[in-house]
Amino acid sequence: MPLSHGRPYLAIPGPSVIPDRVLQAMHRPAPEIHGGAMVQLLESLLPDLRAVARTRHKVAMYISNGHGAWEAGLANVLARGDKILALATGRFGHGWAEVAQGLGADVEVMDFGKRAPVDLDRVAARLAEDRAHEIRAVTVVHVDTATSVKNDIAGLRAALDAAGHPALLMVDCIASLGCDRFEMDDWGVDVMVSACQKGLMVPPGLGFVFFNDRAEAARARADMATQYWDWRMRADPQEFYQYFWGTAPTHHLYGLRAALDMLVQEEGMQAAWARHERLARTVWAAIDAWGADGPMEANIADPACRSHAVTAVQLGAPNGTALREWLSETAGVTLGIGLGMAAPGDPAWHGFFRIAHMGHVNAHMVLGALGSIEAGLDALDIPHGRGALGAAAAVVAGR
Numbered sequence: 001m002p003l004s005h006g007r008p009y010l011a012i013p014g015p016s017v018i019p020d021r022v023l024q025a026m027h028r029p030a031p032e033i034h035g036g037a038m039v040q041l042l043e044s045l046l047p048d049l050r051a052v053a054r055t056r057h058k059v060a061m062y063i064s065n066g067h068g069a070w071e072a073g074l075a076n077v078l079a080r081g082d083k084i085l086a087l088a089t090g091r092f093g094h095g096w097a098e099v100a101q102g103l104g105a106d107v108e109v110m111d112f113g114k115r116a117p118v119d120l121d122r123v124a125a126r127l128a129e130d131r132a133h134e135i136r137a138v139t140v141v142h143v144d145t146a147t148s149v150k151n152d153i154a155g156l157r158a159a160l161d162a163a164g165h166p167a168l169l170m171v172d173c174i175a176s177l178g179c180d181r182f183e184m185d186d187w188g189v190d191v192m193v194s195a196c197q198k199g200l201m202v203p204p205g206l207g208f209v210f211f212n213d214r215a216e217a218a219r220a221r222a223d224m225a226t227q228y229w230d231w232r233m234r235a236d237p238q239e240f241y242q243y244f245w246g247t248a249p250t251h252h253l254y255g256l257r258a259a260l261d262m263l264v265q266e267e268g269m270q271a272a273w274a275r276h277e278r279l280a281r282t283v284w285a286a287i288d289a290w291g292a293d294g295p296m297e298a299n300i301a302d303p304a305c306r307s308h309a310v311t312a313v314q315l316g317a318p319n320g321t322a323l324r325e326w327l328s329e330t331a332g333v334t335l336g337i338g339l340g341m342a343a344p345g346d347p348a349w350h351g352f353f354r355i356a357h358m359g360h361v362n363a364h365m366v367l368g369a370l371g372s373i374e375a376g377l378d379a380l381d382i383p384h385g386r387g388a389l390g391a392a393a394a395v396v397a398g399r
């Protein structure tokens, strides 16, 4: 019996749940874009974006999704033929590497598989080998949304420093920004790319590239960026239209203002990180209990290496797809598909799902999703351990 009428819950890892305040802020007539309130609005966003990224450095904004931010970040620091070391811990690490290849970089992919973080020792050994410092940049995904692994960014900076290696450290925080603790300046990140539709709670359409002085220096010899993607004008505009090199994404900016009010001005970054951490542990407690007697397991075994924004789960085929379909049809909850875990034509593709707990998500939403999953496991006769909901509630209760 369908029990899905009511407010649907899209628990896929992006786009995330959009707060009503963000939607309401966007629901208004178009503004004048050559002066006045729009200019002030945009300028008010910049300090708050820096606060989210934990940086005092510059940001360039684009009307783009995450793929656009990927391209912009690379194109402004690399010259054609430059060598980069692309660290991959899931589909998104490979995706960024493919963008670099398409731009004309010489890309060396170091693959750590789908169930583990970057191995810092292997990276250190590769950097030590590169005595001529041919590697211009190391790219890494902070949280790979496909595997839900979280990589140790401070550890990568330490490995670069220990090797005395000048390569730029470039980090994709598209899934993690606003959810998992990230410290751009303290962790020595040179370029950080993100987008607005995940932890920032705004509909897809804004890409961000944050960059420090070292990255700015690399811009001088970079030759991949066409005028549209050049970050110089966007980060240091002389005229308002240069922020977006054309018409500003007016309504996205209203939405972003509301989202940053909620995240930075009202909740605060420390509290937002703590909320995500607690809600992630709530999800993991349920998965552990279900997995005690059945096929379910978290894709990443070590909780210290798991994202607080999304959890990838293995359930065996065809259970993953069956559970997702049951949940959306019967309970009004949509879980994420497994991404890059098996090829689309492969029957094994149906063995995965992901639960997003990023952005505008609270305890009752997570407990509701978990309760619906428990019902789905029962309804579909998928073997599972008992006590998951009690275990999840205990984490929410702080027990």
Ligand SMILES: *Cc1c(COP(=O)(O)O)cnc(C)c1O
Pocket (backbone or CB within 6 Å): 014, 065, 066, 067, 068, 092, 141, 143, 144, 145, 172, 173, 174, 175, 195, 204
């Ligand atoms: C979502 C995501 C992307 C891609 O963003 P799009 O907006 O879909 O282009 C890249 N990297 C990570 C880590 C992501 O989560």
